[in-house]
Amino acid sequence: MARRNQHSREELQTLAIQAVRDLVSENGLEKLSVRKVAERIGYTAGMLYHVFANLDDLILQANADTLEQLLSAMTEREDVSPRQRLDRMARVYVSMARDQTALWKMVFLHQMQNQAQVPEWYLQKTAALFSQVEACMASLAERQTAEQIHLAARTLWGSVHGIAVLAADDKLVVAGDVDEQAMLDSLLQHYLNSWAGEK
Known part of the structure; x- marks a missing residue:
């Protein structure tokens, strides 16, 4: 995976959406959280809140x-x-x-x-x-x-x-x-x- 500062906003959005899809496929919707999505793609939850509401x-x-x-x-x-x-x-x-x-x-x-x-x-x-x-x-x-x-x-x-x-x-x-x-x-x-x- 590229370094954090190499991802544009659009790339980060794409990574996060795919992480959601992967996590839900693996563990179900009830276990999904912003923190788990952030961990999956190597970012902080706070960074994701700059891209998603x-x-x-x-x-x-x-x-x-x-x-x-x-x-x-x-x-x-x-x-x-x-x-x-x-x-x-x-x-x-x-x-x-x-x-x-x-x-x-x-x-x-x-x-x-x-x-x-x-x-x-x-x-x-x-x-x-x-x-x-x-x-x-x-x-x-x-x-x-x-x-x-x-x-x-x-x-x-x-x-x-x-x-x-x-x-x-x-x-x-x-x-x-x-x-x-x-x-x-x-x-x-x-x-x-x-x-x-x-x-």
Whole structure:
């Protein structure tokens, strides 16, 4: 690792975010602290507070990386039908829950300290995911209102998320040991047929 004075602010930010991701992957979110992040990269906690506002800021920045990776993988192919895009998005989502469980969970389990508001820049990151789902839903039923599309996208993705949670925690046995992909296929087929007015 380079000497401390050789790291720019941006480089230090990158090192710290990767340290958060590594520490959470190794030990879980509950054991994360600014001090442990600083120790991992050879800095003092005080130095990190010159780059990040607090632990919440560090976690949100790391979560933003996870969301960007998820969005990139979910939208890798856009030359397919809306149904195929939704199918790919759902499979990628569940796969990340399986393969990067700790980081995936950090996006949903982290709560801001002292009831602080989630910053607008981060809300825009999460909105970008839903906008992809909404675009596909709109293409399948063009007569639906914006409010109906908004609701349907979140209803569908809430169901996908439920399957992902069961997969991540290896709790699919409580659903009768059904394959997660079969569950996704059934969910997407029946919900989207209903949404598109098909039988």
